[in-house]
Amino acid sequence: MEILYLMIICSVSLAVIFLIIFIIGAKKGQFEDDESPAVRILFDDEVKTDKEIETPEKNEKE
Numbered sequence: 001m002e003i004l005y006l007m008i009i010c011s012v013s014l015a016v017i018f019l020i021i022f023i024i025g026a027k028k029g030q031f032e033d034d035e036s037p038a039v040r041i042l043f044d045d046e047v048k049t050d051k052e053i054e055t056p057e058k059n060e061k062e
Contacts, residue, residue, distance in 0.1 A: 025031065
């Protein structure tokens with residue numbers, strides 16, 4: 001029975017620590033920009049594709 005009390009205290013302490021870390025991260029703005037990293041990859045590919053399309057056209061005009 002004593003181990004049960006110890007495990008409850010440990011788990012509640014760990015949960016409080018994670019809650020404090022989450023609150024600190026939220027206040028610093030760590031979770032503000034959650035969409036742009038996924039979209040940034042798509043924009044990089046589009047820019048590369050546009051440059052690749054423009055390059056052969058310039059070679060054909062010359």
